[in-house]
Amino acid sequence: MSNIVEMLHITKDFPGIRANDDITLQVEERSIHALLGENGAGKSTLMSILFGLYQPDAGTIRIRGKEVKVSDPNVATALGIGMVHQHFKLVHNFTVTENIILGMEPRKGLLVDMRTAEQKVEDISKLYGLAVDPRSKIEEISVSMQQRVEILKMLYRDAEILIFDEPTAVLTPQEIHELMQIMRRLVEEGKTILLITHKLKEIKEVADVCSVLRRGKLVGTVPVADTDEERMAEMMVGRQVSFHVQKTLAKPGDVLLRVEGLNVKNQKGVLGVKNLSLSVRAGEILGLCGIDGNGQTELVQAITGLTKVESGRIFLRDIDITHLSIKERSDLGLGHIPEDRQKHGLVLDFTLGENFIIHNYYKEPFAHWGILNKKAILENAQRLIKEFDVRSGQGAITPARAMSGGNQQKAIVAREIDRSPDVFIVVQPTRGLDVGAIEYIHKRIIGERDKNKAILLVSLELDEIMDLSDRIAVIYNGEIVGIVDAAETNENELGLMMSGALHKAQEAAQTGREPAHV
Amino acid sequence: MSTRKEKIVLPLIAVLLGFLLGSLIVILTGRSPISMYAAIIKGFSGIDIINGQPINTRYIGEFIIQAMPIILTGLSFAFASRTGLFSIGAEGQLMIGSISATAVALLVQAPKAIHLPLVLLAAIAGGALWGAIPGFLKARYNVHEVVVTIMMNYIALHFNNYVILNIFGSVDRVKTAPFPETALLKSPFLESITRNSRLNWGFIPVLIAVLIFSFIINKTTFGFSLRAVGYNKDAARYAGIKVNRNIIASMAIAGAFAGLAGGVITVGTFNFGRVIQAAEGYGFDGIAVALVGGSEATGILLAGLLFGGLKAAQPLMQSQGIPREIAGIIQASIVLFVAMKYGIKMVLDKFERKQVPTTEGERV
Numbered sequence A: 001m002s003n004i005v006e007m008l009h010i011t012k013d014f015p016g017i018r019a020n021d022d023i024t025l026q027v028e029e030r031s032i033h034a035l036l037g038e039n040g041a042g043k044s045t046l047m048s049i050l051f052g053l054y055q056p057d058a059g060t061i062r063i064r065g066k067e068v069k070v071s072d073p074n075v076a077t078a079l080g081i082g083m084v085h086q087h088f089k090l091v092h093n094f095t096v097t098e099n100i101i102l103g104m105e106p107r108k109g110l111l112v113d114m115r116t117a118e119q120k121v122e123d124i125s126k127l128y129g130l131a132v133d134p135r136s137k138i139e140e141i142s143v144s145m146q147q148r149v150e151i152l153k154m155l156y157r158d159a160e161i162l163i164f165d166e167p168t169a170v171l172t173p174q175e176i177h178e179l180m181q182i183m184r185r186l187v188e189e190g191k192t193i194l195l196i197t198h199k200l201k202e203i204k205e206v207a208d209v210c211s212v213l214r215r216g217k218l219v220g221t222v223p224v225a226d227t228d229e230e231r232m233a234e235m236m237v238g239r240q241v242s243f244h245v246q247k248t249l250a251k252p253g254d255v256l257l258r259v260e261g262l263n264v265k266n267q268k269g270v271l272g273v274k275n276l277s278l279s280v281r282a283g284e285i286l287g288l289c290g291i292d293g294n295g296q297t298e299l300v301q302a303i304t305g306l307t308k309v310e311s312g313r314i315f316l317r318d319i320d321i322t323h324l325s326i327k328e329r330s331d332l333g334l335g336h337i338p339e340d341r342q343k344h345g346l347v348l349d350f351t352l353g354e355n356f357i358i359h360n361y362y363k364e365p366f367a368h369w370g371i372l373n374k375k376a377i378l379e380n381a382q383r384l385i386k387e388f389d390v391r392s393g394q395g396a397i398t399p400a401r402a403m404s405g406g407n408q409q410k411a412i413v414a415r416e417i418d419r420s421p422d423v424f425i426v427v428q429p430t431r432g433l434d435v436g437a438i439e440y441i442h443k444r445i446i447g448e449r450d451k452n453k454a455i456l457l458v459s460l461e462l463d464e465i466m467d468l469s470d471r472i473a474v475i476y477n478g479e480i481v482g483i484v485d486a487a488e489t490n491e492n493e494l495g496l497m498m499s500g501a502l503h504k505a506q507e508a509a510q511t512g513r514e515p516a517h518v
Numbered sequence B: 001m002s003t004r005k006e007k008i009v010l011p012l013i014a015v016l017l018g019f020l021l022g023s024l025i026v027i028l029t030g031r032s033p034i035s036m037y038a039a040i041i042k043g044f045s046g047i048d049i050i051n052g053q054p055i056n057t058r059y060i061g062e063f064i065i066q067a068m069p070i071i072l073t074g075l076s077f078a079f080a081s082r083t084g085l086f087s088i089g090a091e092g093q094l095m096i097g098s099i100s101a102t103a104v105a106l107l108v109q110a111p112k113a114i115h116l117p118l119v120l121l122a123a124i125a126g127g128a129l130w131g132a133i134p135g136f137l138k139a140r141y142n143v144h145e146v147v148v149t150i151m152m153n154y155i156a157l158h159f160n161n162y163v164i165l166n167i168f169g170s171v172d173r174v175k176t177a178p179f180p181e182t183a184l185l186k187s188p189f190l191e192s193i194t195r196n197s198r199l200n201w202g203f204i205p206v207l208i209a210v211l212i213f214s215f216i217i218n219k220t221t222f223g224f225s226l227r228a229v230g231y232n233k234d235a236a237r238y239a240g241i242k243v244n245r246n247i248i249a250s251m252a253i254a255g256a257f258a259g260l261a262g263g264v265i266t267v268g269t270f271n272f273g274r275v276i277q278a279a280e281g282y283g284f285d286g287i288a289v290a291l292v293g294g295s296e297a298t299g300i301l302l303a304g305l306l307f308g309g310l311k312a313a314q315p316l317m318q319s320q321g322i323p324r325e326i327a328g329i330i331q332a333s334i335v336l337f338v339a340m341k342y343g344i345k346m347v348l349d350k351f352e353r354k355q356v357p358t359t360e361g362e363r364v
Helices: A043-050 A073-078 A096-101 A114-127 A143-156 A173-188 A200-206 A229-237 A296-304 A326-331 A341-345 A352-356 A374-388 A405-419 A435-450 A462-468 A491-498 A505-510 B003-028 B033-045 B057-082 B090-107 B112-141 B145-167 B188-193 B203-219 B221-231 B233-238 B243-269 B282-292 B297-319 B325-339 B341-355
Strands: A003-014 A017-028 A032-037 A058-063 A066-068 A081-084 A161-165 A192-197 A209-214 A217-223 A255-265 A271-281 A284-289 A311-316 A334-337 A423-427 A454-458 A471-476 A479-485 B175-178 B272-274
Touching (some): A003 A192, A017 A032, A017 A192, A017 A209, A032 A043, A032 A173, A032 A200, A032 A229, A073 A081, A081 A143, A114 A143, A143 A173, A173 A192, A173 A200, A192 A200, A200 A229, A255 A454, A271 A296, A271 A479, A284 A435, A296 A423, A326 A334, A334 A405, A341 A405, A352 A405, A374 A405, A405 A435, A435 A454, A454 A462, A471 A491, B003 B282, B003 B297, B003 B325, B003 B341, B033 B297, B057 B188, B057 B203, B057 B221, B057 B282, B090 B145, B090 B175, B090 B272, B112 B145, B203 B243, B203 B297, B221 B233, B221 B243, B233 B243, B282 B297, B282 B325
Parallel strands (some): A017 A217, A032 A192, A032 A209, A284 A454
Antiparallel strands (some): A003 A017, A209 A217, A255 A311
C-alpha cells in the first residue's frame, strides 16, 4: 500500500517556541495512524498545518504523492482532507442535514433542495453505520451523535483523509467503543484516519501505526501491534511511568462533607441537581463519575459557593455552610480544584507567583499590615514550582497566560494541594496532563486522603475515578443513580449507570436508605 | 520582545508615529513642520530655537499647569480600569471636586496650614463620593458604569453651576467672590522663578497622588485584590475575594483622584469658584493619558506631561501660523497608535525575527 499523506521535514515556529521541529510523518492509505504526545508536544499544530489552518515555516506536504500547498481549509477540503475538532462546530438550532450541507447547499431553482440532501445524508449514515437521523435538531441529540454529525460533514464533502482531534474526551466508555467501531468501518470503506490523542488504551485498541511527538520533535513511529502501552508512554514522556496508583485500604473516619436533598439550578434555569444527597468521610476519596453535563458542575459550584442553592443543605463537619460566602467556606477548610482552569483557576494576567497566593494574599507571611511581602511570595512560588515540577519560561514571574495548558493545570493543583484543606473538592485534576504528571498528582491526592482529609473527586476520566476512589457515586441527569465500592465495580457497570440504564440506588431504596448516609 | 520592554517601546513608537503623522499633515497644508516643532519645543522648555532668545521659564510653568489635572484624571481612569471598569466619570467627579473645594474655601475660616489641606480633602471626598455612586449601582444592580458615569457628568455640571449661581451668589454670573489667601495653592516663589506663570504648589499633591497610585496597585493586598478582580472576576470570586466591594472601592478611589484634580484647578489655577459652560475635556484627556501611559503610575506621569505640553504649545503653534488643531491631531493619533499596539508589535516581531534567526525555543 502507498502513502496517502506525507509531511516531510515540517518546521513551524511561533514567537519564542518551535512547535514542530523537522517532523516527517508518512501515513499509509487505509490505515488508522495515531499521533501521540503530551500537551504542547505539537500534535495539534502539525494537524492544523495539514488542514491548512497554519502554514509551515519549512517542509513540504505531499498528498497521494503530489506536492501540495494547503493554504487554507478550503484547499484541504478540495484535497479530501477533513477534520473533526475537539469542540464541535455546529449550529445548535439547525437540523443535522442543515448543518451538514451548510456552505454547499444543493439547490432546486432558488430553494435549497432539502429532500435530496436528507436522502444523501441518510445514505452515507447507513453506509458507515452511524445511525444518525438527518431531521433531528442538533440541540436534541447527544454529544456522541453530534460528533457523528461532524464525521458526516466530512464524508458528505467526500473526505478521504479524516483527522480526529481528541475525539473521545467527551464520550462514555460505551460511546468510545462505538466510535472505535465506526473508525474501523471507515477504514474498511477506504478512508484513512489520523487520530490525535494522549490516551494509550485507545491507540492500542484501534490504531495501526503510532507516531510519538515530544516537545515538537518526532520521537518515533511504531506499528502498534509490536509495542505496548508502557513503551508508548515511555516514548511520550521520556522516562518510565507506572500506571497503577499505589494505595492502601481507606480508613474512613467521621463524615466531613454532607449534602442533603440539594437542588441547584443550572445556567438554563432548570434544575441541574435534583434532590441530591451524599456524604464524604475523613480519609476517603469519593469519586463522582458521570457523562459531562449531568449536574457535576452545578453540584461542585453549590458546595464551593459559586452558585446559589435552590433548596437543601450542605454541611462541613457539622457546620451548615449552605449560605456562607466562598471565603467563609474556604476559611472553614474547604478546598477546590476548579473544573475550568482559565475561568476560575487562574488569573491569566497575574504571574505564577501571584496566582499561587490568590487565596492567602492578605495573610502572613505574604502580607503584613496590608502590604505585600514580595520575598515571601517569591519563596513560596519557588517551593511549589520545584515540588510540583511546574515548568515556565521565567519561573515565579512568568505570566500565567504564557504557560502551556498542562503547566497551568499543575500550578492550580500545586496551589490547592499545598493548602491541604480538610474537605477537598477535586475536579478533573489531571485534565490535559501527561502520564508522568498524572502519576505524581495522583500520589499527592492519595497522600491527602491518608492525612485524613475528605476528598470528593469529580472526573470524566473513568480510569482516574476507578484508580483513585474508595467509593464511586454515579451521577445521571442531576441525580445520584448509585454508589458502589470501587473495588467491586467495573467499567461496564459504571458505563451503564452513567448512561442511566442501570440504577443501583433501587436496591438501597428497598432497604430503607437514609439520604444522609449514602 | 519581553513584556517589560514592550511596555516602554510600544508607547514610544506610538508617540513617534503620532508626531510623524502630525508633521505630514503640516506639510500637506503647505507649512513647515520645523515651525511646528519649534512651537512644541518652546511649549515644553521655553527655549526659542528660531530666534535664539534666552529661556523663557514662564512656558515651563504653564505647561506643568496644563499637565497637572490630566495626570490626575489619567490616574482616575487607570485606577478604575485596573479593576476592569471603564469609567468616563472623571469629568463629573472633577466638577464635584471643584464645587467641594469652593465650598470649603469660601465657608471655612482657618489658618492656611488647616484651611488648604481641608480644601483639598473636601475635593477628594467629593470626587470619591461621586465615583462611589456608579460603583454601587454596578455592584448592586449591575448597571453599566459607562452609562451611569456619562449621565453623572451632566448632573455634576449643572449641580456645580446651580450651587455657584444660587448659593454662593455670583455677581457676574460667571464666578464667585475670590477665595481667601489661606485656601490657595498660589506661590509667589514659584511664580517668580517662572516669570509670573500660574505655576503653584498643586504639583505636590499631584506627585503624591502618582506615588499613592503606584503604592496601592503594586504593593498592597488591596491593590492585589483590585487587580485580580480587574483581570478575572470569576477567578477572584472563586478565590474568595469580595468582587462587589472591590468595584465600589475602586470607583471611589478613581473618583478621589479626579476630585483632587478639581481641587487643584480651583484653588491653584483659579482662585474663585466658577460656572462651567460645558465639559472642559479633562476627563477625556485623562483617558488618553491613561491609555498612552499603559495604566502605570510612571507612564501616566510622563504621558500627562506630554499631553500637557502639547496643550500648552497650541497657542504658540497658532502664532507660528500653524493651526492649533494640529496639536489635537497629534494627540489623537498617538492614542490611535497606542490602540494599534498589537499591529506595531507584529511588525516589530517580524523585523526582529528577520534580524536574528530564531534559536530553538521550546514551550514549557
